[in-house]
Amino acid sequence: MKKWRCLVCDFVYDEAKGVPEEGIAPGTRWEDVPDSWTCPDCGAAKSDFVMEEID
Amino acid sequence: MTTATLSAPAWTDKKRYLWLLGIVVMGLPLYGYGLYLWTGLSLFFWTTPVIVYTLIPLFDRLIGEDESNPPDGIMAALAQEKYYRYVVFAAIPAQYLSFIGGTYLAVRGDLVWYQWLGLLVSVGMTSGLAINIGHELGHQTSKLERWLAKIALAPVMYGHFYVEHNRGHHVRVATPEDPATSRFGESFYEFLPRCVYGSIKSAWEIEKQRLEKQGKSVWSIENDNLQAWAITVALFAAVTAWLGWWALPFMIVQGAYGGSLLEVVNYLEHYGLRRQRKADGSYERCQPHHSWNSNHTATNIFLYHLQRHSDHHANPTRSFQTLRNFEGVPRLPNGYAGMIVVAYLPWLWFRVMDPKVVQHFGGDMSKANIKPSIRDRILAKYGSATA
Numbered sequence: 235m236k237k238w239r240c241l242v243c244d245f246v247y248d249e250a251k252g253v254p255e256e257g258i259a260p261g262t263r264w265e266d267v268p269d270s271w272t273c274p275d276c277g278a279a280k281s282d283f284v285m286e287e288i289d
Numbered sequence: 290m291t292t293a294t295l296s297a298p299a300w301t302d303k304k305r306y307l308w309l310l311g312i313v314v315m316g317l318p319l320y321g322y323g324l325y326l327w328t329g330l331s332l333f334f335w336t337t338p339v340i341v342y343t344l345i346p347l348f349d350r351l352i353g354e355d356e357s358n359p360p361d362g363i364m365a366a367l368a369q370e371k372y373y374r375y376v377v378f379a380a381i382p383a384q385y386l387s388f389i390g391g392t393y394l395a396v397r398g399d400l401v402w403y404q405w406l407g408l409l410v411s412v413g414m415t416s417g418l419a420i421n422i423g424h425e426l427g428h429q430t431s432k433l434e435r436w437l438a439k440i441a442l443a444p445v446m447y448g449h450f451y452v453e454h455n456r457g458h459h460v461r462v463a464t465p466e467d468p469a470t471s472r473f474g475e476s477f478y479e480f481l482p483r484c485v486y487g488s489i490k491s492a493w494e495i496e497k498q499r500l501e502k503q504g505k506s507v508w509s510i511e512n513d514n515l516q517a518w519a520i521t522v523a524l525f526a527a528v529t530a531w532l533g534w535w536a537l538p539f540m541i542v543q544g545a546y547g548g549s550l551l552e553v554v555n556y557l558e559h560y561g562l563r564r565q566r567k568a569d570g571s572y573e574r575c576q577p578h579h580s581w582n583s584n585h586t587a588t589n590i591f592l593y594h595l596q597r598h599s600d601h602h603a604n605p606t607r608s609f610q611t612l613r614n615f616e617g618v619p620r621l622p623n624g625y626a627g628m629i630v631v632a633y634l635p636w637l638w639f640r641v642m643d644p645k646v647v648q649h650f651g652g653d654m655s656k657a658n659i660k661p662s663i664r665d666r667i668l669a670k671y672g673s674a675t676a
Contacts, residue, residue: 241430242605243456244499255569272603276459277575282606 238264239286243276246286300363302610303355307590308376314340314418314591315383318391318411325404334400334407337414346627348587355586358613373610374434377425377593381441384419387412388444388543389528395539396532413543416445417550421592427451428606439517443524444540445547448517449492457491459605463562463579464572465658469552473561473646474660474667476635480556481549553629557581558598561646562619563658575602577618578649584614588624596625619649647671 235250247253247267252260253274258267264283271280321336359367367373391412395405419441427438427450435451442448453469461467468487471480496514497507505511521544529537562579564572577599583589589596593609599618600607621628622641631638650656654671 242428243460245460255571272574274571274574276455276605277603278459278605 235261236264237286238283240273240276240278241282241284242278243273245273245275247283300360302359302367303357304586304590304610305372308373308593308610310590311376311422311593312380312383315380315415316387318387318408318415321411322390322394322408331401331404331407334404334411337411338407341414341418341626342630345587345591346623346630349585349624349627352586354584355589356584356614359611364611368608368611370610373608377422377609378437380419380422381437384415384422384441384444387415388540391415391543392528392536392539393532396535409539409543410546412539413445413546414550415547416543417547418591420445420447420450420547420551421595423447423450424454424595425593425609427454429608430606439513439520442517443520444544445551446518446521446541446544447548447551448521449489449514450551451517452495452513453488453492455605456495457488459575459602462575462602463559463564463658465563465661467559469555470559470658471556471561472660473643473654473657474639474663477553477556477632477638478635479660481552484552484555485548550629553632554595554625556632557621557625557628557642559658560642561657561659562649563656565656577603577615581619581621582615583621583624583628585624585627588626592625596621619645 235248237249238247239245240247247264249263250260252258252262254260256271256274258271267280269280272278273282317337317340321333324333324336325331391408394400395408395412398404398408400408423438423441426434426441429435429438438451439448442450458467458469461470463470465472468484468491471477471484475483492514493507496512500507500509500512508515510516525537525540528540558581559579560581562581564575564579567573580598580602582598583596585596594612595601595609597612597614599615600612622645623631631641646657647654652671654667657667659667
C-alpha cells in the first residue's frame with residue numbers, strides 16, 4: 235500500500251485507508267482511483283499527486 | 290504518432306508575444322523617471338499608478354474581452370513550452386531593477402516630496418504586481434520555480450504567501466474560515482487587516498504542523514516562512530548598508546502598499562461566494578462558480594490570466610498560458626485593475642457587486658458568505674429562501 239501526496243495542499247491519499255465517504259473503499263490502489271477524482275481539500279487534479287515516501 | 294499533430298489545424302496563441310509586456314510593466318517606475326529626466330515634468334513619477342489604475346481599466350473597456358481557449362489537443366504541448374516559463378522568469382530581474390533603482394533614487398535622488406511619494410507608490414506597485422509572479426511560480430512543482438517564487442515575494446515582504454496561498458487559501462477558499470475570501474457586506478478596509486493578520490497566522494500554523502509531524506521545531510531552517518522572510522531581511526539589510534538608513538522606511542512602506550495591492554485583488558476574487566456544506570459537515574469541492582472571473586484582455590495580460598480564476602482553483606498547477614474561460618461562471622463587469630479602484634470606494638463596490646451576488650445565488654442569500662454582524666439583517670431583507 236502506498237501514499238500519494240497532493241502537490242498543491244499536502245493532502246495525503248493513503249491506499250490503505252481510501253476515502254470511504256467519497257465511495258473509494260479502503261485498499262483502493264491509486265491507479266484504480268477514477269481520473270476524474272480531485273483532491274478533497276483543494277480540488278487539484280489526480281495528476282497533481284505524487285508518491286510519498288513512507289519510512 | 291508525432292506526424293498526426295501536423296495535420297491538426299494550426300492554432301497560434303494570440304497573446305504569445307503580449308506576455309512579454311509582463312516584463313515591460315515591471316520596469317515602469319524607471320521609465321517614469323526617464324520621462325521625468327526628458328521632460329522635467331514631476332508628474333511622470335506617477336506613471337505606474339496612472340497606468341494601472343486608469344489606463345489599463347480604460348483599455349479593458351475599449352479592447353473588451355477575449356473568451357477564446359486553446360484547443361484541448363494542444364494543451365499538453367502548450368503547458369510544456371519553455372518560452373512561457375522564461376517570460377515569467379525574465380520579469381524578476383526587471384522587478385529587482387525597479388526595486389533597487391527606485392530605492393536608490395528615493396535616497397540619493399534629491400527628490401521633492403511629491404516626486405518621492407510618486408516613486409514610492411510606483412515601486413510599491415511593481416512589488417505588489419510581482420506577488421502575481423510569485424503566485425504563478427509558487428504553484429509550479431520544480432525546485433527552481435519554487436525558489437524564484439520566494440525571491441519574487443521578498444521585496445514586498447510577503448514570503449508567507451508562498452505557504453498560505455497553496456496550503457491555506459486553496460483548501461479553504463470560499464468559506465468563512467478563509468482569511469483571503471471576502472464576505473458580503475465587508476468593505477475592503479475591514480477585509481484588509483483581517484486578511485493580513487489571518488494569512489500570517491495561518492501560514493505560521495501550517496508550517497508548524499508540517500514540521501512537528503517530522504519531529505522538528507517550527508523555528509527549523511526548513512520552515513518555508515522563515516526561509517522566505519530571511520530573503521527579505523537579507524535584501525533590506527544589504528540595501529540599507531549600501532544606501533543608509535533612509536532606504537529602510539522607503540522599502541518597508543512600498544512593501545506595505547504592495548501587499549495591500551495583493552489583498553485588494555484577493556478581496557474581489559471570491560467576494561460573497563461560499564461553498565456549501567455536505568451532509569457530513571465538510572465543504573463541497575471548490576467549483577468554477579466559487580470565483581469571480583474576467584476575460585478582459587488588458588488586465589489578463591499583465592496579470593498572466595489570473596482572472597481566469599475558476600480554472601485556476603479547479604486546476605491549481607495549470608500554468609497561465611493554458612488557463613481557460615468557463616461558461617456560466619461569476620463574472621466581473623470590468624477587469625481586476627478597474628475593479629480594485631471600485632473596491633477602494635466601498636459605497637460604489639456594494640452598489641456594483643451586491644446585486645451581482647444576490648443574483649448569483651438566485652436571491653437565496655442563505656447560501657452566501659455574509660459578514661456575521663449583518664447576516665440576520667441580510668437574510669431578513671432577502672428572505673432565506675425565495676424559491
